Amino acid sequence: MxxxxxxxxxxxxxxxxxxxxxxxxxxxxxxxxxxxxxxxxxxxxxxxxxxxxxxxxxxxxxxxxxYHDFRTRPEPRPVIKLCRAEACQARGSEPLAEWAQSRAGDRVAIEPVYCLGLCSVGPNAMLGDDVHARLDQASLGALIEAL
Missing domain, CATH: 1.10.10 (Arc Repressor Mutant, subunit A)
Structure with a gap:
C-alpha cells in the first residue's frame, strides 16, 4: 500500500x-x-x-x-465483504452477518456488500479477490479463523 x-x-x-x-x-x-x-x-x-x-x-x-467500497483511510484489518442483497438475505445472510461480527471481533472487518452475482448459491462473501459461496457458520468461521 x-x-x-x-x-x-x-x-x-x-x-x-x-x-x-x-x-x-x-x-x-x-x-x-x-x-x-x-x-x-x-x-x-x-x-x-x-x-x-x-x-x-x-x-x-x-x-x-x-460509494461504500471506497475508503479514505487504510483499513488495518483483513476485510470480509458479506453479501446482504435480497437473495442472500433469503438464504440467511442477516443472522450469519451478526454471528460473523461477534466471531470476528476486532481482528477482522465484516462489511456489507450488495450482490456478488452468485445469487443462486448464497450466502456469499468476498475475501480479497476470492468469492466464497454457500456459506454457513462453519465455513465462514473457517475463513475468519484463517485470517
Missing part, C-alpha cells in the same frame, strides 16, 4: 489515470483501480484525479464518499 504523499505512489495514480482517462465515464474505473492498487483513496489522489479529469475536488470526493 502506498503512502498518500509518496512520489512513487502519485506516479502510480497518474499511470492509472492514463490507462482509463480515454474512457467515457472514466471517474469510477479510475477510482476502482486506485482502490485496488492502494487499498484506499487519499486526498492527494483525489486532487490528482480531479485535475486530470477537469473536475472539482468536491465532485471526486462526492463520488468517493457516496
Amino acid at each position: 502506498n503512502l498518500p504523499n509518496d512520489a512513487a505512489g502519485q506516479e502510480d495514480v497518474r499511470a492509472i489515470i492514463s490507462r482509463h482517462a480515454h474512457r467515457e465515464g472514466a471517474l469510477l474505473p479510475i477510482l476502482h483501480a486506485i482502490q485496488a492498487d492502494r487499498g484506499w483513496i487519499d486526498e492527494t489522489a483525489i486532487r490528482t484525479v480531479a485535475h486530470a479529469l477537469n473536475l472539482s475536488r468536491a465532485e471526486v470526493h462526492g463520488v468517493v464518499s457516496f
Whole structure:
C-alpha cells in the first residue's frame, strides 16, 4: 500500500489515470483501480484525479464518499465483504452477518456488500479477490479463523 504523499505512489495514480482517462465515464474505473492498487483513496489522489479529469475536488470526493467500497483511510484489518442483497438475505445472510461480527471481533472487518452475482448459491462473501459461496457458520468461521 502506498503512502498518500509518496512520489512513487502519485506516479502510480497518474499511470492509472492514463490507462482509463480515454474512457467515457472514466471517474469510477479510475477510482476502482486506485482502490485496488492502494487499498484506499487519499486526498492527494483525489486532487490528482480531479485535475486530470477537469473536475472539482468536491465532485471526486462526492463520488468517493457516496460509494461504500471506497475508503479514505487504510483499513488495518483483513476485510470480509458479506453479501446482504435480497437473495442472500433469503438464504440467511442477516443472522450469519451478526454471528460473523461477534466471531470476528476486532481482528477482522465484516462489511456489507450488495450482490456478488452468485445469487443462486448464497450466502456469499468476498475475501480479497476470492468469492466464497454457500456459506454457513462453519465455513465462514473457517475463513475468519484463517485470517
